[in-house]
Amino acid sequence: EIVLTQSPGTLSLSPGDRATLSCRASQSFRTSLLAWYQQKPGQAPRLLIFGASSRATGIPDRFSGSGSGTDFTLTISRLEPEDFAVYYCQLYGNSPWTFGQGTKVEIK
């Protein structure tokens, strides 16, 4: 079973800053079936990125995903106030659909 490790655990940034979130897999997987989700308190997660780099419908272009193999990155080019939240990566397609433990992006 592949384990996803996200870093850092918490990212303290200001609005307008660039955020770089990492998701590392314990072993390489051939497909780039890696998704990123945003979750705000009291809400269900929202799909941001699928296939490692494709934005989901309605997601602003300040969100971008990249990577392959074992190392994946979510970048938020300029943080807006509504972007402060917890972000999870997820491996999907083959069971189990593992989640990373999350990265909290908080206001500095």
Add this chain to the structure above:
Amino acid sequence: QVQLVQSGAEVKKPGASVKVSCKASGYTFTDYYMHWVRQAPGQGLEWMGWINPNSGGTNYVQKFQGWVTMTRDTSISTAYMELNRLRSDDTAVYYCAFAVAGNQGLSYWGQGTLVTVSS
């Protein structure tokens, strides 16, 4: 529009069972596998498994095998997740969700159902 509406919060005693429902609307229920994900208070997301609403086939994470049962009623476009022998650490918000295509992640989510296990 697509909606997944889950049943309300539950309070259960240790050892009891809970059955959470997820009613789908706005799309053809049998077209997409329904997944269940849980989140303990202050913790991350934990994927539990899926059910194929068309065939009823299921795929559970090994941890939940023999302990969780996912079913569906296609006549009312509703999926169910039943968890048995509840323990206090099963206290969590349980979500249903589905992916619109095999190469995408979980694009639609229910609002979540809080299950509290307490004596």
